[in-house]
Amino acid sequence: MKAVRIIALKKDRKRLLEHLQDSSLVHVRHTDECESGFSRTDTSAQLQQFDRNAALTEQALKILDGIAPEKKGLLASFKGRRVVEPEEIGKLASQSVKVIGICNKICDLDKQAADFAAERIRLRTAMAQLEPWRNLDIPMNTPDTAHAAVFIGSFPKLVDNRILSETLAQEAPELIFDHEIVYSSSAVSCAVIVTPLRQKELADNALRSLGFSKPLNPTSRTPSVKSARLKEKYDEMLGKIEKAKGQIGTYAK
DSSP, X not given: OOOOOOOOOGGGHHHHHHHHHHHTXXXXXXXXXXXXXXXXXXXXXXXXXXXXXXXXXXXXXXXXHHHSOOOOOTTGGGSOOOOOOHHXXXXXXXXXXXXXXXXXXXXXXXXXXXXXXXXXXXXXXXHHHHGGGTTOOSOTTOOOOSSEEEEEEEESSOOOHHXXXXXXXXXXXTOOOEEEEEEEOSSOEEEEEEEEGGGHHHHHHHHHHTTOBOOSSOOSSOHHHHHHHHHHHHHHHHHHHHHHHHHHHTTOO
């Protein structure tokens, strides 16, 4: 066995090593020794970048497989791994910047689709919260008038007009009020109560003792109008998801 040392320009290092490995002319031996005047090339940053790129391409391929799966013949799974010639590897390597750019676009589009899907969940939750209020024909954040205090909120139990009237009369006998139940179930009852403005504090204390609470996100429009607008955005998000996935599919080839 003969040993050889090759000295070349650093810029040709990668190409020279690939040629030696592909030609099978030499066995490249790793050594920790380094003669005076020479230094070992630190490739840790490059290796980390290669690992990131490999993970990125695997992620992009996984995304593509879910949207535009590669069409394979019935016997494709029995063929095993395909032998890739050095020339093909070199050709692919020369396109690496373009390929990594495409992989980044695929992953960015997939994240956009995921964000749109999360927004649809938020919108669906908001619509569900408005559903009990659909019969309310005034905005949920309707303010007090010059002479009347307006309370819009819910009780955590089944309450009808008779029960509410009797309970308020018992809690605050001197309170003057009018009310309407817009929705009721075993879990929640939504109501509107109007009292003279001078009795607002009295009404507030009485209602609070009954478990009355105001909506967390009151709307400046009627619930039916707000719900319709949320539905428009909900459908719009679906269109954006489909568009993003369609764009991903264009990169399949």
